[in-house]
Amino acid sequence: MGTPDFAVASLQRLLGAGCQVVAVVTAPDRPSGRGLQLTPSPVKKAAEAANLPVLQPEKLRDPAFLEQLASYQADLQVVVAFRMLPEVVWSMPTIGTFNLHGSLLPQYRGAAPINWAIINGETETGVTTFFIEKEIDTGLMIFQDYEPIYPDDTAGTVHDRLMERGANLVLKTVHAIEAGEYPRTPQPEAHDLKAAPKLSRETTEINWNQPAITIRNFVRGLSPYPTAWTKINGKVFKVYAVSIINELLDPGFATLKEIVTYSLVNTPTNVGEAKTDGKTTIVMKVADGWLQIDSLQAEGKRRMTAEEFLRGNRLSLDL
Structure with missing residues (x-):
């Protein structure tokens, strides 16, 4: 069955x-x-x-x-x-x-x-x-x-x-x-049982006001299905992958994207707000630092990297 x-x-x-x-x-x-x-x-x-x-x-x-x-x-x-x-x-x-x-x-x-x-x-x-x-x-x-x-x-x-x-x-x-040789073991009693209830739209929305590691675990625990989601400019996006950024990035950059990320995360920003250069990078201020949105999907579109999305879409600085 x-x-x-x-x-x-x-x-x-x-x-x-x-x-x-x-x-x-x-x-x-x-x-x-x-x-x-x-x-x-x-x-x-x-x-x-x-x-x-x-x-x-x-x-x-x-x-x-x-x-x-x-x-x-x-x-x-x-x-x-x-x-x-x-x-x-x-x-x-x-x-x-x-x-x-x-x-x-x-x-x-x-x-x-x-x-x-x-x-x-x-x-x-x-x-x-x-x-x-x-x-x-x-x-x-x-x-x-x-x-x-x-x-x-x-x-x-x-x-x-x-x-x-x-x-x-x-x-x-x-x-x-x-x-005819198999155990039948009673399940142990535990006071700290963790449940696994059915997931719903309400329980898969990202709460950006949490620590970065909590949000990252949440996103990867829902990827690729049923997928975590959030709203950007009033539109719903699925979020497939995020990565944690150290707020005090090493200034010895190797790529242009690292320079962009450094400038974004070192700009004063309130928790729950996003920053983007409009070209390659979307970062989000969370409770204890920064997260970078690596992979997302707009309604009616395919899954994309942040850079692919920004090539054809404008994004304001606020989530």
């Missing part, structure tokens, strides 16, 4: 190892693109390429879907990046249903664990397999695997590494269950 690319790697790993996948459950086809044509999910495409039966219920409690699902008499259900399952679904197999979660549980329970781990400045994350129970992301753990978060990582780069690490863990979990 899965829908996005993150789940495809696990399906393919199981198939490549000769596991008997009897059916795949994924989301219904959705309108996509300029023509709003119905588009299958990545998991559906992978399943059809492997000639597997595909179930696409609109409602997981639909009696017709439940009857069809039960007809496969699955021993085990594997869930990777899918919807929240009702008990009638996850309790159906004789062994149960396990889920792959993109964090080291019990930390970062919720819909966006990769994003929030980076936003919060973590230096390590991982993947967990666990049996699904009534309370979301709280079931008995089977295995965990760890993955570092590097200073220049984004949600996209960590996603791709966890996708592969998670696929390996799914296969390890299936083999252990098949052999």
